[in-house]
Amino acid sequence: MQQLLIATTNQHKLEEYRALLGDLPxxxxxxxDVGITDDVEETGTTFEANARLxxxxxxxxxxxxxxxxxxxxEIAALNGAPGIYSARYGGxxxxxxxxxxxxxxDGRPFYERMARFVCxxxxxxxxGPTHIVEAILPGVIEFEPKGAHGFGYDPIFYLLDYGLTMAxxxxxEKNRISHRAQAALKARPIxxxxxx
Numbered sequence: 224m225q226q227l228l229i230a231t232t233n234q235h236k237l238e239e240y241r242a243l244l245g246d247l248p249x250x251x252x253x254x255x256d257v258g259i260t261d262d263v264e265e266t267g268t269t270f271e272a273n274a275r276l277x278x279x280x281x282x283x284x285x286x287x288x289x290x291x292x293x294x295x296x297e298i299a300a301l302n303g304a305p306g307i308y309s310a311r312y313g314g315x316x317x318x319x320x321x322x323x324x325x326x327x328x329d330g331r332p333f334y335e336r337m338a339r340f341v342c343x344x345x346x347x348x349x350x351g352p353t354h355i356v357e358a359i360l361p362g363v364i365e366f367e368p369k370g371a372h373g374f375g376y377d378p379i380f381y382l383l384d385y386g387l388t389m390a391x392x393x394x395x396e397k398n399r400i401s402h403r404a405q406a407a408l409k410a411r412p413i414x415x416x417x418x419x
Contacts, residue, residue, distance in 0.1 A: 224250045225418065228257060230281040230291035235374045240290070242398050243407040248418050249288075257285050270294065270307060270343040275353055278345035286349055288417055290410065294342035294402060296376045298364060300335050301327060309376070321368050321379050328364055336364040340380065340389075340402040344410045346417075354413045358405030362389075373397060 227249035229240045237253050244251060254260070263280040267273040270293040277291035295309030305312035305324070313323040328336055340360040347353045361383075368378035370390025377389035377397075389397055398404050 224248065226250045226252050226257075226287050227414065228252055228254070228281060228285050228287040228289040230254060230263075230277050230289050232262075236292075236403075239398060239401075239403055240407065242394075243404055244411070244414070247411065247414055249414065252287075254281065257287070259284055265293070265307070267293075268307070270341055271345070271355055271357070273307060274343045274345035275347075275355065278347035279353055282347035282349055288349070288414075289347045290344060290414075291347070292342055292344045292403065292406065294340065294406075296338060296340055296380065298324070298328070298336070298338040300331055300337070318368070321376065324364065324376070324379065325367070333363060338362055338364050338380065340376075342402040342406040344406045346410060346413055348417060354410075356406050356409035356413070358402045358409060360400070360402040360405065 265273040273293035282289035297303045363381045365381040369388045373390040380389045
């Protein structure tokens with residue numbers, strides 16, 4: 224079976240992609256699975272630039288069809304921050320990162336807390352083109368973290384249509400509606416075209 228390299232060391236993200244794309248005729252492998260331990264520096268100024276950079280670099284290093292994404296949270300009241308810096312925003316991680324965002328929005332009413340998750344997927348083919356797809360999930364930043372599922376900003380990302388945060392959704396529902404799920408859905412026909 225042909226391998227598809229998922230260019231991440233994030234186990235949560237890898238598990239999501241295995242749930243989203245596991246039925247395709249590919250063996251999904253991670254960077255660790257193929258012995259790649261060095262990072263590609265994300266020097267782009269957009270989600271698309273960073274996704275493309277990673278997909279093309281890891282494709283060249285591995286000789287495999289490579290899927291990379293760059294995704295993050297954009298908050299209107301923070302001029303789009305954390306944006307492309309979502310994973311390393313404020314130089315803190317986990318609960319501290321959520322606390323930082325909530326502090327920056329302190330005192331702002333619900334209608335001033337509009338946000339969106341963005342996911343751009345790049346699929347790079349050895350000696351071939353790089354394909355790009357994008358998906359956006361709108362929401363609002365909650366006043367406090369809620370829910371035990373998901374990771375990253377999921378506990379403070381409130382979905383108006385559901386009346387819940389992403390972290391309150393069951394994983395199978397999140398994998399149906401998330402920005403990453405929507406982008407993966409757009410990526411599926413591209414990947415199917417790449418199967419022998």
